[in-house]
Amino acid sequence: MVIKAPDKGGAVLTWARSLYLEEAQRQLSDAxxxxxxxxxCTKESQQTVKSVVHDLISTxxxxxxxxxxxxxxxxxxxxxxxxxxxxxxxxPTVSTCSCxxxxxxxxxxxxxxxxxxxxxxxxxxxxxxxxxxxxxxxDPINDSVSFLPRT
Numbered sequence: 001m002v003i004k005a006p007d008k009g010g011a012v013l014t015w016a017r018s019l020y021l022e023e024a025q026r027q028l029s030d031a032x033x034x035x036x037x038x039x040x041c042t043k044e045s046q047q048t049v050k051s052v053v054h055d056l057i058s059t060x061x062x063x064x065x066x067x068x069x070x071x072x073x074x075x076x077x078x079x080x081x082x083x084x085x086x087x088x089x090x091x092p093t094v095s096t097c098s099c100x101x102x103x104x105x106x107x108x109x110x111x112x113x114x115x116x117x118x119x120x121x122x123x124x125x126x127x128x129x130x131x132x133x134x135x136x137x138x139d140p141i142n143d144s145v146s147f148l149p150r151t
Contacts, residue, residue, distance in 0.1 A: 001014055001015070001016065001017055002014065002015040002016075002017050002020040004078075004079070004080060004081060005080075006080060006081045006082065006083040006084075007080040007081065007082045007083070007084075007091050008082070008083070008084050009083050009084055011083060013081050013083065015081075020079065023079060023090050024077065024078075024079055027079070027090070027092050028077065028092075033092075040074055042072050042073065042074045042099070042100065043072075045072070045099075045100040045101070046068075046069070046072045046100040048100075049067075049068060049069075049100045049101060049104065050068055053067045053068055053104070066103065066107075067103045067104050067107055068100075068103065069098055069099070069100055069101075069102055069103055071098065072098060072099060072100045073097075073098045073099065074099070075094050075095060075096045075099045076094065076095040076097075077092065077093070077094050078092075078093055078095070079091065079092060079093070080093055
């Protein structure tokens with residue numbers, strides 16, 4: 001039995017383990033999105049990250065050790081049920097917590113945030129995107145797009 005919280009809705013779902021694994025295998029076998037590796041490349045990725053961080057350390061304002069995950073692990077694939085959609089599809093998710101590049105991603109997010117916030121247009125988060133989508137309108141006659149104030 002697999003027990004998961006759905007993508008939305010605040011419920012708890014149970015799946016027969018065989019059905020969960022069958023759906024995961026179906027999604028993971030789609031070569032457009034996933035590639036089968038013949039070994040766990042976490043250690044190799046960690047060495048690449050250490051090497052790149054060491055080579056670039058003089059150009060950034062931080063210590064290299066803060067950018068390297070001390071105990072890396074392989075990213076984890078799992079499915080989240082979308083109970084609010086017809087036929088309840090499963091959304092594939094990859095957790096990269098403690099993967100070799102996690103600290104670099106956090107650093108870049110912090111370093112780039114001031115630059116992004118200075119742009120004329122950017123999307124802050126999901127709620128901000130939803131506000132933009134809500135105010136979006138397309139006029140097919142004039143072939144124009146506008147973002148109207150929310151009413």
